[in-house]
Amino acid sequence: MPEGPSIVILKEKVQQFTGKKVIAAGCNNGALDAGLLINKTITGFKSWGKHFLICFPKFTIRIHLMMFGTYRINTHTEKPPRLHLQFADGELNFYACQLQLITEPLNKVYDWKADIMSDKWDTKHAIKKMKAEPALLACDALMNQQIFSGVGNIIKNEVLFRTCIHPESLVAAIPPKKMKELIAKAINYSFEFLEQKKKGTLKKHWQAYHKKECPRNHVPFMVEDTGRSRRASFYCELCQIKY
DNA sequence: GCTAATGTTATCGC
DNA sequence: GGCGATAACATTAG
The missing domain is CATH 1.10.8.50 (Helicase, Ruva Protein; domain 3)
Structure with a gap:
């Protein structure tokens, strides 16, 4: 449930996953193929306004929590997440959010x-x-x-x-x-x-x-x-x- | 049970 | 086509 500052908080909370490899992933949404994420390492997290960005070497996942979106770090809810990232020592889950794959350089996409x-x-x-x-x-x-x-x-x-x-x-x-x-x-x-x-x-x-x-x-x-x-x-x- | 709420986009009608 | 209005989606606390 985010305005810009809430996304900055999210970004700070997930820092532990920077440099970590995704060992399993699930994506309950056609916009993204979960297989693309397996064995990829997160290079960092960014934000632009209400957009939350998970950066990988060759692409970025854009997450927009819209009005009702939520997330869980190292835990999950009873409902299936729209995006699930599993690491060797933790997990990241996003619910009711809009997902988009960005393959262009971020500096081209965002002002x-x-x-x-x-x-x-x-x-x-x-x-x-x-x-x-x-x-x-x-x-x-x-x-x-x-x-x-x-x-x-x-x-x-x-x-x-x-x-x-x-x-x-x-x-x-x-x-x-x-x-x-x-x-x-x-x-x-x-x-x-x-x-x-x-x-x-x-x-x-x-x-x-x-x-x-x-x-x-x-x-x-x-x-x-x-x-x-x-x-x-x-x-x-x-x-x-x-x- | 109903309503409203930190949001965005597609579609409708004038 | 352009514009504003409306619908659609999704969740949960009060």
């Missing part, structure tokens, strides 16, 4: 500058992409995986509240300084999300997402499906300015 969790994140690049879409709304910009890869509905809501921006603001109308603040907060909150999620205190720190009232004004939050994707936005009419 690392768009990944909010990457040290290659490029603010100017993001601004440029947003300028290319004059009618873009703030809520849609944040949810756009080509611009803010890794941002999901929680990060969207928390960042818009923290920067006092109405979800349906026209991005083109947001002053440049405010725009930079929005982007900086998106990155900043994503790393807070990472730390809080690790400590199990993520929900406790929500200021807007699924909250009843605005902590600043104590008026009820508006709850509306916003933007092209019609995802729920929780916002305060008083303190979040509509540009």
Whole structure:
């Protein structure tokens, strides 16, 4: 159940399998042939936004956990996994996920500058992409995986509240300084999300997402499906300015 | 039992 | 064809 930071956590948790050889594999999905993985050694794990990448010498497996995907490390659930990797001293299982085989070099497939969790994140690049879409709304910009890869509905809501921006603001109308603040907060909150999620205190720190009232004004939050994707936005009419 | 939820993509209709 | 709206998929906690 992941936004970008949760995938970074997954990546950290599976480090023990870097350099390990797959001795058996199962794939409950036509997108991938499990036989391809046998006796192959994992060279590393990467992530791009919500994509989790298992790297082998000549190809990469892309896993997207979508809304409901889960995983188990060195254990499994009663249900058959969509992808099972068996190692000499452990196992890795993924459920309800989307699998894809990538044979092209990753640098060709992914623009690392768009990944909010990457040290290659490029603010100017993001601004440029947003300028290319004059009618873009703030809520849609944040949810756009080509611009803010890794941002999901929680990060969207928390960042818009923290920067006092109405979800349906026209991005083109947001002053440049405010725009930079929005982007900086998106990155900043994503790393807070990472730390809080690790400590199990993520929900406790929500200021807007699924909250009843605005902590600043104590008026009820508006709850509306916003933007092209019609995802729920929780916002305060008083303190979040509509540009 | 029903609903909603950290997501994405395909298809429908105007 | 382009656009937005809708459906589809999948899981589980509340």
